[in-house]
Amino acid sequence: MMFSRFTHSLINPLTLPKSNYRHLPSYFALIIVQISCCVGLVGGWTKKVVAAENIILNYGALEFPVSVKSLETYATTGKISGDLKSYVRFLNPEQLQQFQVSLTTSVKFDHLAIAQFLYSYQGEKILQRVSSVIQTKARQPGFYAIRSALILAAADTANGGLTPLNVVKKFPTKTLRIDSRQGLRIIKDLSRVAQINNQAIAAVEAQAVKERQNQTANVFANNNWDLGIPGRYAYSRQELVMKDSSRDRTFNVDLYLPKARKNTTLPLLVISHGLGGDATTFIYLAKHLASYGFAVAVPVHPGSSSSQIQALLSGLAKEVTPPAELIDRPLDIKFLLDQLAKDYGKQIDTNNVGMIGQSFGAYTTLALAGAKLNWSTLKRDCLNYDDSWNLSLLIQCLALQLPPSSANVDLQDRRIKAALVINPLVSSVFGQENIGKIGIPTMIVSGSSDSVTPARAEQIIPFTWLTTSRKYLVLLQGGTHFSTLGESSGSIPVPTQAIGPNPKIAQRYIKQLSLAFFSNYITQQSQYANYLNSAYGSVISNEQMPLSLITSLDQAALDTSTKLATDN
Structure with a gap:
């Protein structure tokens, strides 16, 4: 369960502070990478009109911006510049490396194949879940924008194809919003599911030891x-x-x-x-x-x-x-x-x-x-x-x-x-x-x-x-x-x-x-x-x-x- 294990390794959502906003920037990189990695498995097709230049992490009335350019600079050179500094300073070296690698990790799928999948029942169900977190500048669910960005990224093989960074760059509005409350809720849910799953697995392993004794x-x-x-x-x-x-x-x-x-x-x-x-x-x-x-x-x-x-x-x-x-x-x-x-x-x-x-x-x-x-x-x-x-x-x-x-x-x-x-x-x-x-x-x-x-x-x-x-x-x-x-x-x-x-x-x-x-x-x-x-x-x-x-x-x-x- 790669997605769940990765989120769980970075953060234990069950201990998230309920009212201390200063912790929010430390979760920004996690949210953008995890959402991008998740939707990097699916996609759609529309004509490119404009590309995202900024990402805004919303938390109620608060907004935390980061430029796509700073993400791109970090992904290609490892240099942490500009507004990105506020969000990654809480991560340790191993997490920083995971962040950098994740931004440019490519999933090999043909763009037409992804488009077909996204119009299926299963594809649309997955997109609906993702679009509750990723929104357009007007705070609307990003269902169609995500579908567009994913397939455009997959078609852009010259720039790495279907990578989280490329998906963000292909988002068809200048501003991409992430509902951090919903994103953190998802991370918390996934972590809880992973914990329960791991405890059940531990119970099976303990039972195997018990049976083996006889x-x-x-x-x-x-x-x-x-x-x-x-x-x-x-x-x-x-x-x-x-x-x-x-x-x-x-x-x-x-x-x-x-x-x-x-x-x-x-x-x-x-x-x-x-x-x-x-x-x-x-x-x-x-x-x-x-x-x-x-x-x-x-x-x-x-x-x-x-x-x-x-x-x-x-x-x-x-x-x-x-x-x-x-x-x-x-x-x-x-x-x-x-x-x-x-x-x-x-x-x-x-x-x-x-x-x-x-x-x-x-x-x-x-x-x-x-x-x-x-x-x-x-x-x-x-x-x-x-x-x-x-x-x-x-x-x-x-x-x-x-x-x-x-x-x-x-x-x-x-x-x-x-x-x-x-x-x-x-x-x-x-x-x-x-x-x-x-x-x-x-x-x-x-x-x-x-x-x-x-x-x-x-x-x-x-x-x-x-x-x-x-x-x-x-x-x-x-x-x-x-x-x-x-x-x-x-x-x-x-x-x-x-x-x-x-x-x-x-x-x-x-x-x-x-x-x-x-x-x-x-x-x-x-x-x-x-x-x-x-x-x-x-x-x-x-x-x-x-x-x-x-x-x-x-x-x-x-x-x-x-x-x-x-x-x-």
Whole structure:
């Protein structure tokens, strides 16, 4: 959670003085950099008319001006001049360096692609939040001005492209106003969210230590602990085309088939990619599991694949993903299993299936596992979205745009016998009641630095909602929403800082844990149960991205950690 962690490292908003105005200048650099960094991920397109020359930090009736020229001088030379001196003198050398670097840090996105995103539902929701802080000279919300500035900055590659400084310079009025009260309120909210999230993460790590005290790692002697090495089976890959005439929907599937003994029925696993993914996103995992004798099917969901995102960014689609994808994705898997049973019935066991999903694919997996859409939690949370910093609600709340008939669609498929979900988005779309109805073995994988599907809200708390005794929570310390994704030629590039620590570490974890999980629950090899505990988690844990694995977590422990965070 880069944005939250950076703001929290500079300032603890919970200790902000309530009436001492002399502290306000020390927060100016923080606000302008953080707002610019935040909106530097989105944008819009208009004809350039004028450029910002001054920034005014408003705090009630008080105004604190700074010239764009002084920011530019500091960014390029490191020289603190003019009115900027009043605002940065409270920062230490490390913070000053962060400030300077942040001003010219570029996010690589094409300006037309950004324009398309900003006209989508998700893009406009983000802009509305940002425009409550960044205003025009006339004190009006800067919605359209921000959209203009962002896209103009992205198009200006000669001057660094989409950087916070360039965004400010492209703002289409001579004066840019920042509502510091709202800005500080946002920083305070983000810091509070980060504190609560971190306390929940600490509770998981403490539980892992507690569980490990009653376990032994001796069973992993003689180098039999590393389930990340390739298996002994060769395999082939087939490209299938699925045509579901009942929905007028066609999608592709990559099918990996191990070259096992004759007259052997292969166990089947299905991998569902996340938003903007494709058949190559988890190719590393499909190959690994196939080498251990699993048939692996990897469908491409057409309404939420990399092709859909490319269509949006090229102007051929109006949405990041249509609401109907919430229904179509699980139905894709049902249709796939029907077709595999028809065409490969003697070769593949389609009645005892393991399912893997990441992000939107994790939603897909849990819907098939028995979690139903929860209209009451959706209405409650989506109506109050402006009070939330959970970005995944931008996808979850699409469910409210579905036609009433969607409520009658049965998405559960009882052929799914075990589910492994990575970075799931579930808190509102399913809610506690319906997550509790999942009765199959379930493993949830979470990243502590996931800013898209926050660990506490979308994985840690939902883990406590599971009522099945066969449940596991895996926490990757420092892991982000993108850590487990493999390289994909068709996907939109993700900024390095958003990926987090070495993704190869996270990918190896997924190979090891998925093999143990499905070997135990799909192929009924009970010896693999020894790998599904905190002791094994500590054996494979890498210090660059420490891993914690737990099988239980007391809701009271989370409640206590939340109270401690909010009281501090």
